[in-house]
Amino acid sequence: MKFFPLVLTLVCLPKVWIPAAKAVAAEPAVPFSEVYPVLQKHCVKCHGPEKVKGKLRLDTPEGLEAGGVSGAVLVAGVPEKSLLYQRIILPEDDEEVMPPSGKKLSEPEQNTLRKWIAAGASREGWNAAQAGEGIQVAPEIRDALLKLRAAGAYAGPRHQGASTYCVDFRLRRLPIPAEVWAALEPLAEGLEELDLSGQTLPEDAASLLGRMPRLRRLSLRASPSVAEILRVPHPIPALEFLNVFGSPRLPGEPESAFAARLAEWLRTLPALRGLHVGGGVFSGETLKELQAAFPKIDMVGDPVLEAPPDVTDPQKEHPPARVH
Amino acid sequence: MLARCSMGFGGMALSGLLSPSMLLAEPSMRGVLERSGSAVIPPNAGKAKSVIFLFMPGGVSHVESFDPKPVLTRDHGKPCPIDVVSLTGSGKGSTCMKSFWEFRRYGKSGLEVSDLFPHIGHCADDLAVIRSMTTGIPAHGPSTYAMHTGMPIAGHPSMGAWFSYGLGSCNANLPSFVVVNGGNMPAGGAVNYASGFLPASHQATMLEIQTDSLVENLQPRDSSALQRTKLELLRRHDEERLRASGGDSLLEASIRSMELASAMQLSVPEVADLKGETPATHRLYGTDSTYKLKAIYARQCLVARRLVERGVRFVEVGFPVTDWSAPGNANPTWDQHGDILKYHPLNAFIVDQAIAGLLKDLKARGLLEDTLVVWAGEFGRTPFQQGTGGVTEKSGRDHHPQGFSIWMAGGGVKGGTVYGATDEYGCYAVDKKTDVHDLHATMLHLTGVHHKELTFRHGGRDYRLTDVHGNVLQEILA
Numbered sequence: 001m002k003f004f005p006l007v008l009t010l011v012c013l014p015k016v017w018i019p020a021a022k023a024v025a026a027e028p029a030v031p032f033s034e035v036y037p038v039l040q041k042h043c044v045k046c047h048g049p050e051k052v053k054g055k056l057r058l059d060t061p062e063g064l065e066a067g068g069v070s071g072a073v074l075v076a077g078v079p080e081k082s083l084l085y086q087r088i089i090l091p092e093d094d095e096e097v098m099p100p101s102g103k104k105l106s107e108p109e110q111n112t113l114r115k116w117i118a119a120g121a122s123r124e125g126w127n128a129a130q131a132g133e134g135i136q137v138a139p140e141i142r143d144a145l146l147k148l149r150a151a152g153a154y155a156g157p158r159h160q161g162a163s164t165y166c167v168d169f170r171l172r173r174l175p176i177p178a179e180v181w182a183a184l185e186p187l188a189e190g191l192e193e194l195d196l197s198g199q200t201l202p203e204d205a206a207s208l209l210g211r212m213p214r215l216r217r218l219s220l221r222a223s224p225s226v227a228e229i230l231r232v233p234h235p236i237p238a239l240e241f242l243n244v245f246g247s248p249r250l251p252g253e254p255e256s257a258f259a260a261r262l263a264e265w266l267r268t269l270p271a272l273r274g275l276h277v278g279g280g281v282f283s284g285e286t287l288k289e290l291q292a293a294f295p296k297i298d299m300v301g302d303p304v305l306e307a308p309p310d311v312t313d314p315q316k317e318h319p320p321a322r323v324h
Numbered sequence: 325m326l327a328r329c330s331m332g333f334g335g336m337a338l339s340g341l342l343s344p345s346m347l348l349a350e351p352s353m354r355g356v357l358e359r360s361g362s363a364v365i366p367p368n369a370g371k372a373k374s375v376i377f378l379f380m381p382g383g384v385s386h387v388e389s390f391d392p393k394p395v396l397t398r399d400h401g402k403p404c405p406i407d408v409v410s411l412t413g414s415g416k417g418s419t420c421m422k423s424f425w426e427f428r429r430y431g432k433s434g435l436e437v438s439d440l441f442p443h444i445g446h447c448a449d450d451l452a453v454i455r456s457m458t459t460g461i462p463a464h465g466p467s468t469y470a471m472h473t474g475m476p477i478a479g480h481p482s483m484g485a486w487f488s489y490g491l492g493s494c495n496a497n498l499p500s501f502v503v504v505n506g507g508n509m510p511a512g513g514a515v516n517y518a519s520g521f522l523p524a525s526h527q528a529t530m531l532e533i534q535t536d537s538l539v540e541n542l543q544p545r546d547s548s549a550l551q552r553t554k555l556e557l558l559r560r561h562d563e564e565r566l567r568a569s570g571g572d573s574l575l576e577a578s579i580r581s582m583e584l585a586s587a588m589q590l591s592v593p594e595v596a597d598l599k600g601e602t603p604a605t606h607r608l609y610g611t612d613s614t615y616k617l618k619a620i621y622a623r624q625c626l627v628a629r630r631l632v633e634r635g636v637r638f639v640e641v642g643f644p645v646t647d648w649s650a651p652g653n654a655n656p657t658w659d660q661h662g663d664i665l666k667y668h669p670l671n672a673f674i675v676d677q678a679i680a681g682l683l684k685d686l687k688a689r690g691l692l693e694d695t696l697v698v699w700a701g702e703f704g705r706t707p708f709q710q711g712t713g714g715v716t717e718k719s720g721r722d723h724h725p726q727g728f729s730i731w732m733a734g735g736g737v738k739g740g741t742v743y744g745a746t747d748e749y750g751c752y753a754v755d756k757k758t759d760v761h762d763l764h765a766t767m768l769h770l771t772g773v774h775h776k777e778l779t780f781r782h783g784g785r786d787y788r789l790t791d792v793h794g795n796v797l798q799e800i801l802a
Contacts, residue, residue: 154494171495171635219690243690278688280602303608303684305677306446 030116032123038109042088042099049143050150058084059146060139061123079117088113140186141165147183151176155187164214166193170221175200184208193217197243201225210234216271219243222279227253233265240271246279259286266294278302371736371802372696372770373494374632375487377640378625378679379471379700381510382464382649382656383728385668385721386704387750388423390729391455392436395748396707397422401715404708408751410722411462415751418708421715424665433740440672443680449740450683450692450733452800456744456753459703459725459760464511464656467702467725470760472516474789481520481780483764484638486789488526489519490778491771495635497591499529499584502636504624506617506644507534509651511702517640521782524577529584533596533623534644542589555586595630598623609681615673620644622678629685632695644674658701661710662720683733696735696770700763704728707750727753730763736770738802758797765794770801 039058045051047068048059056068064084067073073084080086088105090097097104105113116122145165148155152172157165165187169176181202184191188211197219206229209218215236220226226247249258259282266272275294277287278301287301387393400422408415425438430448437445444451459476461467466476473480481489484501493500503517510516517528544551562579566572598611606612609622621644628639643649648667649657660667679699686692705721705728727746733739744756765775768789775794779786788794 221690241690245689276688276690280604300688300690302604303681303688305443305608305681305684 030112030119032116034112035116038105038112042103042105042109044146045150046099049146059142064121064123074117074121076121077118079114082117082121085110085113085117138186141190144183144186148180151180151183164190164192166195167191168193168195169199170195170197170219172199176202178202181205181208188212189214191215195219196223196225197221199223199225201228203228205229206232206234209236212236214238217241219276220247221276222246224248227258230258230261230265233261233268235268237269238271239269241274241276242269242272243276244281245276247281249281255282255286258282259290263290263293266290266297272297275299371694371772372734373694374636375484375638375696375698375735375767375771376628376632376682377484377638377698377700378675379510379640379642380658380671380675381468381508381643381701382658382660383467383701383703383705383723384658384671385423385660385664386455386724386727386729386746387707388425388664388668388705389438389440389672390436390453390731391704391746391750392423392427392438393707393746393748393750396420396750399749404749404751406747406749406751408706408724408726409462410706410710410724412710412722415706415708418706418710419713419715420707420749421709421719421721424668431740435740435742440669441676443676444683447680447683447733450687451731451739452733452737452741452743453729453731454743454758454763454797454800455727455729455746456756456758457700457704457728457730457763458753458757462703462723462725464659464702464723466512467723468511468516468656471700471702472510473520474760474764474791478512478515479518479520480787481522481526481789482517482528483767483789484517484528484640485519485522485526486764486768486778487638487771489522489780490768490773491637493635493637495591497584497587498595498631498634498636499588500637501526501528501640502631502638503528503530503640503642504627504631505530505532505642506620506624507532507651508643508645508649508657510642511656519577521787522780523573525573525580527577528640531592531596531627533627534620542593544589551586555582558582591634595634596627598626598630601626605685608685610677613677617644617646617674618677621674622681625678625682626685629682629691632686633689633691646670646674659723660705660720661722662718664705664720665717686734692734694735696737696767697733698730698763698767699732700730701728704750724751726751727757732766732800736802738800741800743797743800756799759793761790761793762795762797764789766797766800769796 043058046053047056047063054068054070056073057063058073064074067083070083073082075081087096087098089110092104145155148167152169154168155165157163167184167187176199185208188208191212192214194212194215194217198221201223205225209215209229216238218236218239218241220229221243222245224247226244227250244262249255262277266275273296275297277290277299280302282290282301284301287299291297291299387396399420402420403417404415404420406415423438425440427436427438428445429436430445433449435448435451435453437448459467459470461470461476469478469480470476472482474483482501484503488500491500501517517530519525519527546554559579559582562575562582566575566579569575598606605626609626611619611622611626613619613622621641624641628641631639643657645651646657649655649659655661658668658671683692683697686695686697703723703725706724708721709715709719710722727750744758745754746752747754768775768778775788775790775796779788781787
């Protein structure tokens with residue numbers, strides 16, 4: 001495919017790229033934080049933790065340094081001699097173009113890599129860039145976060161500069177396979193929030209939950225695995241909020257038995273102060289008993305519609321107007 | 325950083341979007357913006373992940389809903405001593421009119437809500453009522469624009485577009501700004517939902533759900549493989565054109581909407597299909613109401629919950645068409661210049677249970693803590709009756725932008741709070757006067773975005789949703 005220069009595009013494109021249009025002569029250095037997302041977006045799927053095509057990894061500074069079967073990918077200062085740049089600017093139908101399938105790098109993205117290499121291809125700030133928030137993350141944590149992201153979860157530091165993490169699976173629709181669940185292992189120590197809404201977990205999931213000393217917030221909303229987790233409940237010392245809204249019971253299990261097992265778990269959660277237990281999990285009566293047994297926990301059950309009886313009958317066609 | 329969000333969405337191949345893995349494992353909440361190639365917002369910087377905006381077109385009478393004024397009861401029928409200019413005349417000398425509805429205290433907070441909204445009253449402990457809201461403009465169109473865009477003129481981006489631009493999408497199969505429409509339009513029309521100078525892909529997508537029947541022929545006639553091939557060809561042409569033209573936000577949006585539309589063939593019927601909801605949930609919202617308008621609004625609210633559950637950033641809930649207000653009608657739904665006694669309760673009846681149901685449902689699901697719900701009209705109504713003469717059953721109230729009530733709930737808002745106050749007659753905001761910029765700044769703050777940092781260069785300067793104004797209402801933050 002023929003290439004059209006994208007200079008015109010810059011007019012309506014973000015200010016980040018504007019220097020590229022203006023300053024061809026000056027070529028200001030591009031910080032690594034700008035290069036990192038480009039590599040993540042286009043390269044790491046095949047040259048990363050999951051696949052290592054051509055024995056090349058572009059997800060670590062070492063990998064970038066070492067190159068792959070075709071040799072070094074970087075010649076600092078000379079983009080034109082760097083494989084990393086050469087291969088991405090080939091025409092789309094060229095056999096050697098990278099990425100080989102899918103979307104080519106946009107012109108601004110190519111420029112980012114070119115200018116970064118031209119200025120010496122510094123990997124300074126790698127950790128900050130990969131964490132996105134300027135914090136240091138160990139390689140195994142990084143790999144775990146990226147693996148979880150690839151599986152459709154949000155996974156990242158709790159907030160800027162935090163050493164704790166949150167992982168949110170709520171938008172994933174498939175059962176979580178054991179190997180994705182295993183990616184939580186390296187994070188378990190620092191995991192603070194875990195959202196498993198709607199998720200079917202692998203069989204031995206409960207034991208890992210028991211190894212999360214800092215877990216504060218756990219959502220198992222509408223997760224078919226709650227009943228399974230309750231088979232062998234594990235203590236979670238720091239857990240403050242638990243959501244089991246709409247969780248189905250084991251087949252054939254009576255409500256009272258389910259309540260008893262939940263109560264058993266609650267006893268091992270000393271810090272718990274909020275429990276979402278609506279969605280038809282219990283009848284009002286059972287919930288009342290449970291609440292009485294755990295007065296310190298604020299339990300949110302099924303929503304009840306209430307209105308002053310003399311004001312509005314929800315089933316009436318028209319509301320009465322009250323004049324006084 | 326945020327500026328980068330706007331680029332490159334043409335870059336995601338349709339084939340990628342249509343592949344099963346894409347549909348089943350969507351990009352995650354607050355995750356890397358796949359199409360933008362940039363992780364913009366640090367995780368959990370804000371408490372709210374989504375916003376639901378319940379717009380009350382026409383202006384609800386604040387002194388009859390969330391701002392009780394005993395002095396009006398005392399001076400009922402007497403001349404109003406305060407000079408406040410309304411659309412049709414001056415307040416001074418106009419006849420004071422007490423609330424037609426009694427106020428009650430609800431919940432632990434004892435927040436006062438009138439009998440217009442008995443169901444919402446029961447959610448009082450979740451509400452932060454701002455009684456000192458102002459828009460400063462006494463006409464529907466400009467005031468509605470101000471509430472939606474921060475500017476009293478047409479053409480600026482809707483706040484939904486700003487949220488979409490600033491927070492990005494977290495579900496590739498749904499738009500990030502959706503208007504769940506009941507068929508009516510706010511004053512000023514669909515421009516209220518537009519993206520203005522922001523990239524056109526951030527404009528609202530309207531879902532019309534007046535009936536509960538789904539569109540049946542949403543699936544393509546072609547096999548999915550053939551459809552993919554066709555769309556891929558179309559995309560290639562579009563992209564080449566895009567390159568040749570040097571980038572065109574409208575064309576990008578068109579490519580994006582083509583991609584999104586194909587994904588929505590599967591995602592939208594799923595979202596709009598309410599059969600999976602339990603009978604208890606239907607009863608909670610009132611979708612089973614025999615009063616059709618109420619059932620429609622209940623469905624709108626239920627769909628709004630399903631949308632935020634699936635990661636949509638900003639949902640605005642519109643209003644159904646009523647006998648007393650239809651598209652093109654000069655009087656929006658709540659605009660009771662007369663007959664307030666007849667139509668205010670009908671409007672309230674349509675929305676009250678559904679809104680309370682929405683709040684309770686979100687709360688039960690643990691979603692209220694990360695969903696910000698905002699209830700507002702474009703202004704309030706005068707504390708005095710419109711026109712001259714004594715108060716009758718036919719009396720009404722004029723537009724009143726100088727001080728009125730709105731509320732927020734969830735998403736990091738401190739429930740059971742009253743912020744600001746109007747004077748004893750309900751005329752002027754006298755304590756902690758608040759404007760739309762403060763509201764918008766607070767909404768952005770709650771989603772983790774600093775309103776001064778969310779900018780877009782247009783017409784030679786960096787524009788913000790809050791223009792050059794805006795203070796976060798710290799006192800209502802949890």
